[in-house]
Structures are given as C-alpha cells and as structure tokens.
Amino acid sequence: MENADKINDEIWGHYIDGEFRVQPDDAWLQEYNPGTGKPGYRVKRGCAEDVDQAVAGAQKALPEWRRQKPLDRGRILIRIGVTLRERLVEFSRAENLETGKPMNQTMGDLEAAAQYFEFYGGLAAGVEGDIIDLGNERLCYTRREPYGTVGIILPWNAPLNQAGRSIAPGLAVGNTIVVKPSQLTAVSLLMLAEMAVECGLPPGVLNVVTGSGSEVGTPLVEHPGISKVYFTGSVGVGKKIGHMAAERIIPATLELGGKSPNLVFADSDFNAAVKGVISGFTSNAGQACIAGTRCLVDASIHDEFTQELGRQVAQLSVGPQKDAVIGPMITKGQFDTVKQYFSIAKEENATLLTGGSVAKIAETTGGWFVEPTVYTDVRPDMRIAQEEIFGPVLVVIPFKDEADAVRIANDSDFGLAAGIWTKDLSRAHRVAGLLESGQVFINQYPATSVETPFGGYKKSGIGREKGRIALNDYTQLKTVVTRIEQAE
Numbered sequence: 001m002e003n004a005d006k007i008n009d010e011i012w013g014h015y016i017d018g019e020f021r022v023q024p025d026d027a028w029l030q031e032y033n034p035g036t037g038k039p040g041y042r043v044k045r046g047c048a049e050d051v052d053q054a055v056a057g058a059q060k061a062l063p064e065w066r067r068q069k070p071l072d073r074g075r076i077l078i079r080i081g082v083t084l085r086e087r088l089v090e091f092s093r094a095e096n097l098e099t100g101k102p103m104n105q106t107m108g109d110l111e112a113a114a115q116y117f118e119f120y121g122g123l124a125a126g127v128e129g130d131i132i133d134l135g136n137e138r139l140c141y142t143r144r145e146p147y148g149t150v151g152i153i154l155p156w157n158a159p160l161n162q163a164g165r166s167i168a169p170g171l172a173v174g175n176t177i178v179v180k181p182s183q184l185t186a187v188s189l190l191m192l193a194e195m196a197v198e199c200g201l202p203p204g205v206l207n208v209v210t211g212s213g214s215e216v217g218t219p220l221v222e223h224p225g226i227s228k229v230y231f232t233g234s235v236g237v238g239k240k241i242g243h244m245a246a247e248r249i250i251p252a253t254l255e256l257g258g259k260s261p262n263l264v265f266a267d268s269d270f271n272a273a274v275k276g277v278i279s280g281f282t283s284n285a286g287q288a289c290i291a292g293t294r295c296l297v298d299a300s301i302h303d304e305f306t307q308e309l310g311r312q313v314a315q316l317s318v319g320p321q322k323d324a325v326i327g328p329m330i331t332k333g334q335f336d337t338v339k340q341y342f343s344i345a346k347e348e349n350a351t352l353l354t355g356g357s358v359a360k361i362a363e364t365t366g367g368w369f370v371e372p373t374v375y376t377d378v379r380p381d382m383r384i385a386q387e388e389i390f391g392p393v394l395v396v397i398p399f400k401d402e403a404d405a406v407r408i409a410n411d412s413d414f415g416l417a418a419g420i421w422t423k424d425l426s427r428a429h430r431v432a433g434l435l436e437s438g439q440v441f442i443n444q445y446p447a448t449s450v451e452t453p454f455g456g457y458k459k460s461g462i463g464r465e466k467g468r469i470a471l472n473d474y475t476q477l478k479t480v481v482t483r484i485e486q487a488e
C-alpha cells in the first residue's frame, strides 16, 4: 500500500492509522454540490479489505488508548473541540460544498459538533461504578469498561454533527473507532480525523473508511473485530444492521427516522406556535430525523392557524445564500423523492396550502431546491401523514380535544420527537407523559442540545445517545465480587 497524503483538496483517501491511504489504481465515488447539482469532491470507493485494515489499526491502538488516564483522554477530546471551533469556517465551507446547506446552518451544525468533543472530553474522567453492599463477607463493585473497537455508520444530513455525537462519547470511555460516513458527505469527517491526530489523538484510535453501505458498511458490521455498532439512518437499513448484529450477538444502537407531531392547543401562544411549527419542519429543509412534520391543531383555531402558517411559509427564503432558511435537498435521490410525495399528496386529495413544487431557484442554480410545502385536509392514515418524507413538507390535521390529539400523535410507527404548544402547565406535562416519543419539546421546537439524552421510541430506534447517559451506551458493565476472609 502506497502511503500517500490525500491526492489534493478535491480527492480524498481513507484515513487509517493516522494517515490517508491512497493507491494509484483506486476506484472513486463522486460527491455532488447540492446547491449547483455539479460534481464536487471525490472519495475513495472502499471495500472489505479496507475495513480489515482499519479494524486492524483500531485494534492495535486499543490497549494503549484504554490504558490512558480518562483525564488525559478527555484533554485530547477537548483540544479537538476547541480546534474545530477555531477552524469552524473552513469545516463549514467543506460541509456547505457537500450538503449545499446555507453557511449559517453549517456553522450551527459544526458548533454543535465541537460541543460534543468538549462535553464528553469534560465527562471522560467522570465515569463511575457502584459499590453494592453484600454484607461484611464480600466486597462487590461495578466498573464500566469500553467495548473495544466500535463501528459507526452515519447518514448525510448533518455529517460532522452526527459524527461528533457518536465518536466523542465512544472515545471518551476508551473505545477505538472505525467510521463509515455516507458516501455523499464524507470529507468533513476525513478532515476531522486528520485534525484529531494533530490534536494528540494517537494514530489508529479513529479511522474513517469511505464507500457504500454494501461495500463498506456491511463488512464493518460483520467484522469479528467490531464489538458494538452505532447506526444512524433509515428504518430499512437499520433493520438490516440489527439483523447482522444479532447474528454476531453484538449490541447495536439504532438512531432511525421519524414523523414527529407538533400539537398546537387553542390556549397556546398563537404567534410562537406558528413560528415553532415552521422551524420544526423547515430546519435543515426538513432533512432532520426530528423534523416536526405533522402539525396537529385544535379544530377551534384550525382555520386561523393554517391561514397564518401558509402566509409565513410562503415567504421563507429558499436558496444557496448564506442566510437562506431552506437550502437544497442534499441528494438528487432525495430531491426526486420529495417531488414524488408532491404527486402522492395530489392522489390522496390533500389540499395544497402553499408550495408543492420545485423551487424557482432550482432552474437558475441547477441545485436541488423544493418549495416549503404545507398540506391541509389530511387524514392521519394518508401516506403523507405516515411516511417520513425527509423534505420541507408539513401536513396539518385538526383534533377535537386533548385525547384526540394524543391518539392522532401516537398513531405512527415512529416515536422520535413531539412538540406541545400550550400555556397550561398541567396539560403540557400530562400530554408529555402520554406521548410515545423519545423527546418531547414544550413551547419550543426543536429543542435539543448536547447535554440532553436522545433516541427513539418504537421504530425510531434503540438506545440513547447524547447527554451523560451515552457513556453507558459506550461501555459495558463489569461486576467484581471478592470474598473477604473473616478474622477468627
């Protein structure tokens, strides 16, 4: 294997054992700039052999990384977070090219990515076990130990943000890692892996293999050197990952999709609710697992609410500019999928309140832009009300009373997030308790942060990331019992 640097700023090899791996006869995968539809970076088309090398590198690095004092591991992670913050514009630019996301939004995503390294760096030395009282004749304690080498598979919608969420807690507790990013958005992670080594992360602790799900993702999950897998992506692929992990009897944390409801009660702050429902379904142009894409609104304010909603949504800025609210669909495939749902909505006889087409800016830029779209006269059983569209598309469904609202909200295979808009504190917490959802946001949407545990009910996933609790997910518990000789 020739050990070259990445070929240039446009072409990137895997990052294994602290160096870019490129060979002259490599096969490449093409990324596109979603803001222009034109080809962008190229990344290596990896294969099972590359996964072997990355896992071997990660296993070699494991004993020393595990042995490091948690405080020392934490210091390196904090340095990665701080350095990422210093290079925020450079990383944001790369993600802007890969995702087409307006720069203001990539800056926000990367700020959060930096926070993961700072937060878990700070917590690295705070992992504790318990002492269990078995009486005077035995001493029992528990300790939390890393799994070993873990495999992480990521989607494309918030590349380094999701990478940071999975990588930082994993490293904090002493695992070594092999990551397969989405083939569509791999470069910011390759940049981070190189930067991490410059920040003092030992080579081999964090490795990145690029390529497709079938050619790199599957061999990674099936690799005998991988002790646990973290997958963020769709339900369909999540099921396959779960099957593969079950065959090997290794745990899989699954962060999957959603069709999250936003419940607007008649006693809510009307203007705040309109704004919150809009930010809920337009954030990242709807390409967010927690997008609030079902608006359930009290029938008594339905007409007034939808009128104002439609008026404001029609005014949202769409385009590649820095401060645009709605950026492009991140893949051509996603662009086509959303257009298909516009047709499905027509077939289902939903009423189009606003949007429903490719955005005008798509013609002049060549980018994959769609209009932010709202449908009314939607029944809960329609496809547009049940399926994750992953675009800026909202359905509005009226409810009769609180019980009806909860019933419609829970009538979904998914259970990732839910929003509640009301000024009645008792109602807010009563309803929060009844919703089948991993996250409930009251009078704000979305409302996530690095400190708050995150994960899905139902088909939205298994396991929890973020917050202190993620450290449990990245460690396995060992119980140690000692017999204590008693004095005569």
Ligand code: NAP
Residues within 6 Å of the ligand: 153, 154, 155, 156, 157, 162, 180, 181, 182, 183, 184, 211, 212, 213, 214, 216, 217, 218, 221, 232, 233, 234, 235, 236, 237, 238, 240, 241, 254, 255, 256, 257, 258, 288, 289, 388, 390, 416, 456, 460, 461
């Ligand atoms: P996806 O199609 O499920 O792909 C996710 C990752 O899995 C990609 O890296 C993909 O590789 C890889 N993959 C595909 N087939 C595989 C296989 N057979 N074996 C191993 N790996 C395989 O999801 P996506 O289209 O990238 O992302 C959108 C989905 O992610 C949405 O459903 C969204 O809700 C979900 N999501 C969930 C969360 C959460 O935290 N709950 C966050 C963000 C996104 P390639 O695509 O490169 O081939």
Ligand code: MG
Residues within 6 Å of the ligand: 234
């Ligand atoms: Mg996909």
